[in-house]
Amino acid sequence: MEKLSRNSRVVAITKLLIESPNKIIGLNNFSELLNAAKSTISEDIVIVREILQKLEMGRVETISGAAGGIKFIPTIGYEKGQEFALELCELLKDDGRVIAGNFIYMTDLMYNPEIIGKAGVILSSYFKNVDVDYVITVETKGIPLAYEVARNLGVQLVIARRDTQVTEGPTVTINYVSGTSGRLQQMSLSKKSMKAFSKSIFIDDFMKGGGTAQGIKDLLKEFDSELVGIGVLLDNKEVEKKLVDKYVSIVEFKSVEKSAIIDIKPSKMFL
Amino acid sequence: MEKLSRNSRVVAITKLLIESPNKIIGLNNFSELLNAAKSTISEDIVIVREILQKLEMGRVETISGAAGGIKFIPTIGYEKGQEFALELCELLKDDGRVIAGNFIYMTDLMYNPEIIGKAGVILSSYFKNVDVDYVITVETKGIPLAYEVARNLGVQLVIARRDTQVTEGPTVTINYVSGTSGRLQQMSLSKKSMKAFSKSIFIDDFMKGGGTAQGIKDLLKEFDSELVGIGVLLDNKEVEKKLVDKYVSIVEFKSVEKSAIIDIKPSKMFL
Incomplete structure (x- = not known):
């Protein structure tokens, strides 16, 4: 040439x-x-x-x-991050997001590459100095976000399944109580997914009581992997005492009342 | 400035x-x-x-x-694409990939951002002149790849679920027969996920009989969305007559025999 x-x-x-x-x-x-x-x-x-x-x-x-x-x-400037978090608040305030059971419909946001691209940079920037081998999530809504964080950190993504699959080979399964549904649920992970003595970050769409995060922690123990960070897009502050103590979110809200999300704002990361 | x-x-x-x-x-x-x-x-x-x-x-x-x-x-040169497809063949030939039931373990590849980034560009390049509103997949293994294709095409990702979720609002559910497991399965999609009269591309990890692709086609019909393309990473040529006629793959193989993948090679896209 x-x-x-x-x-x-x-x-x-x-x-x-x-x-x-x-x-x-x-x-x-x-x-x-x-x-x-x-x-x-x-x-x-x-x-x-x-x-x-x-x-x-x-x-x-x-x-x-x-x-x-x-x-x-990849990093994002403080102001651009804050601007994005405020935009996200506006999107979440949209009418019709609160559905039967006071759940928040946010699938469209979690599967929007433009939004998840930015959210991924915010979370991976936060963990940029953490030594990490894997980004783990549990299917399904947090997968694109966890994928972006894994890509930005240059590491492998790991996805826990809710049921065991024939295509996964031997698996390890644990039980946990989901804060969202309040039900006893299962999480499985192929024995081939992770090397022992690794470090992992858990990424998800939503945090309420921290039941899923605690479940991931228990699952990782079975793989001799240490959970060194937790990041979510949206934090429900209604449950003050979470089952896990350290985590980071992009946007947080106080509660859901009468089909409205109360006091939604950028998380303390942007204070 | x-x-x-x-x-x-x-x-x-x-x-x-x-x-x-x-x-x-x-x-x-x-x-x-x-x-x-x-x-x-x-x-x-x-x-x-x-x-x-x-x-x-x-x-x-x-x-x-x-x-x-x-x-x-995003596009990838012909030679670089071919080189990547050959690398993928080598990775798939690895010992221990064929697991009980003659299934191929490929989760590690499907969740590896470096591999999926390249595979995503190959598939999105193929569809770059197709007018498309959504990229759809069914959970779980094809999600990172479908996300990459959606990002490259600048459109929204849509993920069909295997069971209905409280956080999805009203859903539409269809039944289909999966070629991989041979069992009757369900796919659900939130009514909020898609606008009517749209065009969609289906992306998945694996194609065998085309049962899942046919299921997606049926599901999309319920949303008045036209399936305008199908792309997969790996094509099992053992089933010659697929339920869908037009699709593209990156790598293909003839069959799985005695724990070995027979005749694995880059697809005809690279001939």
Whole structure:
């Protein structure tokens, strides 16, 4: 390939970094692809790093050593995060979201890539300095969000099933009481899903009593995996004493009364 | 903000385009954010478009008119796609993938963001000229892949559930015979999930007899939505006559015999 201009090289470097968040890319890769010396690539990277940082679009970190290179860490600026949380509050205030049983219909939001893309960056930014091997969720509504967080952190997603499946091989099953339905439920996970002595983050759509989070904690114990963080989109503050103590949310509300969500606001992350 | 260099502007434009695939971004947005004239931004865009196209990293399209602007369409080059399909074959050939009942364990692949990111671009590229409102899947293993395809096409994801949930409001339920288990199963979808007279693409992990795809077709009929495409990661060619006629896969195999996957290879998409 002929030589490319700096303008062209920084575009390609940006594209490659962004599509593989938290994965170390050696300078050799850029050097070969773009037919440029490593010293030239290093200068290109400075430009990419500076503008992304200036516009609060993410961080480019340098990892030194034999397996070194650079990696992209998605982040979102404080103001943009707050703006997004406020937008989310408005969307949740929409008429007709509170359905029979005082449940909140939020499936449309949880399956909207534009919304979940942003929510995923907020949660993965929060956990960016946590050493983590897996992002775990329980089917179904939290899966896209958990997937985004896993992608941003550069780790494997793990999904606990509510029933055992023939396609999963031998599984471990635990019982837990869901705060949403108040019923005894089951969670299963294939024995092949996780390596022992790992660290995991649990991501879900909704937190009420923390029953599901406690269930995940119990399930992870069976896999010798430590639960090192919990993140949810929406926190129901009605239950003050949760079964788990440390977690983070994007949006919170006080209660659901007479088909209305009371006192919905960005979580304390945005105070 | 002070004026930025062209190098810096093209990095920012690339970042914004890539994180919102298939969404039209007006030149005003770039102009305001980057404090540059629209004519300057237009020149920047030419640079971004040319290098992404040259390196087969995606297309930047211009949409004229009042609501015009530019949008990014993720694509993957033919050779890179083929290379990925071959890698996927190698991963699937791994010992221990065939589990009791001659099922193939592929959960680890379906929940691996690096793999699913690439598979998602291959499938969304295939459907890039199809007018589509929704990407639909049925829980659970195909969800990350369907999410990636929905994100790349810039549309909403819809997930059919195997059982009805209190948090979904009124639902429509249909029965279907799954090719994998051979059992009569149910699929439910919230009445709030889709607008009438829409077009949908079905994405799943695996195709055998096409029973699930036929079930999705029936379910979509109840929502006056037309099924305009089907894409799966892995196609089991053992069942020659599928219940649905048109679909695309990334990898295919002939059969599973004595705990081995026979004749696994990239699909005819890569011939």
